[in-house]
Amino acid sequence: MVDPRTYRPAPGSIPTEPGVYRFRDEHGRVIYVGKAKNLRSRVSSYFADLTLLHPRTRQMVTAAAGVQWTVVSTEVEALQLEYTWIKKYDPRFNVRYRDDKTYPLLAVTVGEEFPRAFVYRGPRRAGTRYFGPYSHAWAIRDTLDTLQRVFPVRSCTAGVFRRQAQLGRPCLLGYIDKCAAPCIGRVSADEHREIVNELCDFLAGKTDVIMRRIEKRMLEASEELDFERAARLRDDLGAMKRAMEKQAVVLGDGTDADVVGVEVDELEVSVQVFHVRSGRIRGQRGWVVEHAHGVDAGGRFDPVLAVPGVVSDYLAQFYGGEADLAGATESGTDLAAAVPREVLVPALPEDAAELADWLSTLRGSRVSLRVPQRGDKRSLAETVRRNAVEALTQHKLRRSGDLTARSAALQEIQETLELDTAPLRIECVDISHTQGTDVMASLVVFEDGLPRKSDYRLYRIREAAGDGHSDDVASIAEVTRRRFRRHHEEPAVTPDDTDGPVDDEAEPDAAGAGRSTPTRRFAYPPQLFVVDGGRPQVEAAAEVLSELGVNDVPVIGIAKRLEEIWLPGEEYPVIFPRHGEGLFLLQRLRDEAHRFAIRAHRGARSRRMTTSVLDEVPGLGPSRRAALLEKFPTVSTLRAASSDDLCAVPGIGPGVAAAIRATLGSQDPAAAEPTEGAAPADTPGSDGAGADVGDSGRAVGDGGTSNSR
Template identity: 65%
Template sequence: MADPSTYRPAAGSIPTEPGVYKFRDAHGRVIYVGKAKNLRSRLTSYFADLAGLHPRTRQMVTTAAAVEWTVVGTEVEALQLEYNWIKEFDPRFNVRYRDDKSYPVLAVTLNEEYPRLFVYRGPRRRGVRYFGPYSHAWAIRETVDLLTRVFPARTCSTGVFKRHRQIDRPCLLGYIDKCAAPCVGRVTAEEHREIVDDFCDFLAGRTDQMIRRLEREMNTAAEELDFERAARLRDDVGAMRRAMEKQAVVLGDGTDADVVGMTGDQLEVSVQVFHVRDGRVRGQRGWVVERSDDDSVGEEVAGFLTQFYGAQVDLDATVQIDDDRAHGESIPREVLVPALPDDHADLQQWLSDLRGSRVALRVPQRGDKKALFDTVTRNSAEALAQHKLRRAGDLTTRSAALTELQETLGLDQAPLRIECVDISHVQGTDVVASLVVFEDGLARKSDYRHYSIRHAAGDGRSDDVASIAEVTRRRFLRHRQDQKSPITSAVDPDTGRARKFAYPPNLFVVDGGAPQAHAAATVLDELGVTDVAVVGLAKRLEEVWIPGDDEPVILPRTSEALFLLQRVRDEAHRFAITFHRSKRSKRMTESVLDGVPGLGRTRRTALVTHFGSVARLREASLEEISAVPGIGMATARAVRDALADDSAPDPAPSDLAVGAPVGPTPAGPGSDDRTSGGEDR
């Protein structure tokens, strides 16, 4: 735990102008970003008595090792710079508003020749227009089912569209007039795009003018005695009205607004947003986040609006097509909030600049808007209650496990970042290693790594101790190299990728007993790494070995700490076996084909890629083998002859199972029976 007084700026050195500040930890990572009207006043508050600080703030200032700031001209500039830095550095102690679930949206692929309507979840893509989010996917399907009667746009997948174009026959929706059937040429690409544009206009809120237009056409058709067409138009108007009824009218004046409700306790805050367009609720989103500090409701509102609307505009700039009708839809004309922040005028100006027109930020006081705001607030309270019921057990378990690990292993702090190494091989061949990462008790799969072991044992067996030492050395050499170069950004300027291993774990776990743990600890001592605790977890008795101790630590079977270590170790084992299987399968397939006349490395690789395994290659006919690019009939016969002469059995799936013995190998002293070699690991 660092002492904030060691990096406190000298008295009078902090300017009094507005600006943005960053706290960095001992490894150079930005862990917190904030803004202030008066930098001196704000930063001085962080160096007050630790006992008087909020627990999260106290943890932040004791984790940090340096503070720096940037002076700006206006508070609006400070707001913009704060958002940019939060987006760039992703600081650990800043509250991050992320959806509590994946909301479905209605996607329209305007980047295709024949645009398609479909339900979608996931990241936004360029050239696709999105409507929503909706609470349920069935709500989108009901809306599309009603509106395709009026706007018969394509809803089929690309494969279905191509198939019906080839057979020159529409699908069922084409026969019942719920699709204009562009696949068979009933409408041109331009006519189909006009249908899709009208559909988008209707969902964007331009409903009244479209209904009036259809009613005029219906009356004209009736006057011309074209009663059949008039009846179809009448049914279309009815379908549009039913689709509108499914979106409840909450504000009769056609209000364009987002309504934000917040409910929180001492630990967490629940945020709900209702998106109201043209007086109707078009979508709903929700978050439950950890409370960052003793902030007022106004300060929490400012933080949420900055992140939420900044991210929305970034998405529009990244994926939105050039369409003036869609411009600015992500930011409404009015935002209703539970309290105004102190800098609400600057925040309102920033939102107006993003939208390109005036945005009003206010607290509803009476009338329909106040009633809707109360509804949104009740939804946020219900979401917080459900979140606590759903997550209480998991949060409690993880916290208890990390605390127990800290106390049992005698660590200075809870091991918030745990890395684990496992070795996998078969009698010393195809030796690989995996490194998995857990942060706050949860797997961080983006940081996983696997290694091909470079050393080779002379007796044909893998030396797990040497493999552990090699992986440890390679991992921490990278860390030491990053330490020597100044870290000025969360993004590596050379590769353009986020820095993920520029800081060490709190706890380094190796799969094995005392020899493996000692090997890892020896490497860390050689490299001068002193702030990483090392333990070994032996599989047979689940013993925890600490380097230098003659006896292992035996955790109770009901221990949450032991359960966490087991999950970390098992995940490393799974990841190592996955990599080992792929490597061994490729080697065995290519080795069978060695020596086949006319079959070089390129053709062997083509066969391996095409069939995937020796078993499938054996089952293939001459015609199937010769169909592989570069393989003629003569070479295909040579391959078949080589496979027929090969009497070695193909590895069965059971041979690749976890812990399946391949051959007897005596265990060395101090090793458990699953780390001694002679197993598929």
């Protein structure tokens, strides 16, 4: 590993003009290419404190042995030069949105004497027009089969074409009028070329012109009393309408646009793009790749900061590649189709103006780059983003479901942490609270790299509860002590020893602990104990284990800032390979503990708010209140309950029921007619996000105030 200070350029030697820079390794190979509006500012940022860099960036600067730069006149030139160098050198630290050539296209060989239409995969070639991409090859075959009734173009291979010409008879498609049979001279080359041009115009979006032309021919045939020909033309119109119906109209104004959706986490990004032509979705593509964006000045990952950088990388690489492919066909029509008039993105990058100018140069006319704010385009953008979220989720599920990947992850953790054995059982602790109130802790268990939900636990933090401030370190210590205090003993567990197994889908009980019937303690200790946090949290957990005499359970911490792994007593963290399966497994474990802790915290917060309202009801003691909360866990369900429903609760009589209804301002459900469009009341098991909770009941990440370590 190279110290970046050994090759850092001298102060003031880097120019302040726009340009492109290249990092090279000790063998002279280019490992990273980047562009900058100000070379001095951008290149100098790579030589900051290593702990503040993104893990991928830190790995790059420590693998490099030198940096070079080239000054250009404008930022648009820098953008073009960066794309050219990435294509030329293929640097291993540049994120590449590679087209794996699996997207099928409808190709028409307009350069041949008798052009043919067929399904095609692979690099584009001169003399051929391409339409798509389509998500499935069968969609192209189905569309082509329908359109060949109207446009009977040749679709056979060169060998079949020559054989049928020698035999002097057409193939099956020629007999059923789905091919004009130019092989036997049924139509001339010029007549077949006219059919091909009409097919290309239809596929290019000129549907109204073609349909009006055929409709005119149909009316002329009818006036001439040629009803058989008029009926064929009528059927042709129906076939074209069926082909158009298979492509849903999403933008009613006939817009040509590419709609981009992005979902990003600390390690990977999912990008989805819908190609909309003439208001219809003509194709869809998607990638899941690594990224190196989103780290703020303090070294923390922020997905909001990551999206603009991802958008900039994607637009430069994707449309540069599309322009190269379209340029290979020597067709201005294909070039205009490759770069649409409008590109809708989730966030504008810093170089949005330069990107728009560059895309306009590629297309030959003005290209608009913007974020949709309302209407159909905003709705479509949300749909594309949901596809990106689903693609990233499925990508992670495929990795977690792969036995080979799980085995590699456990082996990597063992080797990196120098454990005696692979950690087949890993436990992780996370804390969730709102400014020190309703502090809840979760303990999740992974066995063989998969969640074991029957062993999940919830803990209500006792020492930190009610103190009005947050102390994650003390909370971690308390959970560790309660988890391991019976580590060397074998007695039966009492309800006070642990909070019992928790059903992941069940609502915690009225007591707030989320416990079920007490059961035996964990069958065996973990091979690895993980806390969500950095060095202070790890030291606290290790100190508790030392006090309890537990020296056979290694403990580590995973910090969100840079995905660092902290070990007790170590001054510097352990850095896992960013692309490795080991870090991916630890992240999944941390995220699951985070999710489970937040869910428990939200439930506890909702119950506390409900309980505080019932404290005002005269004659309602703790026992009756607990019985009432067991059946009606939220204020909304209590307000909706009738007097008979309340009296059905043990210990609640007519007088107490009347007091409850008076305190809550309840209305008899029979007397209250719901208004049309009214929001439904929250129901049991809703995580406390009902109307009675208010803004504080929103989930973390949606503007709420919950904190979790």
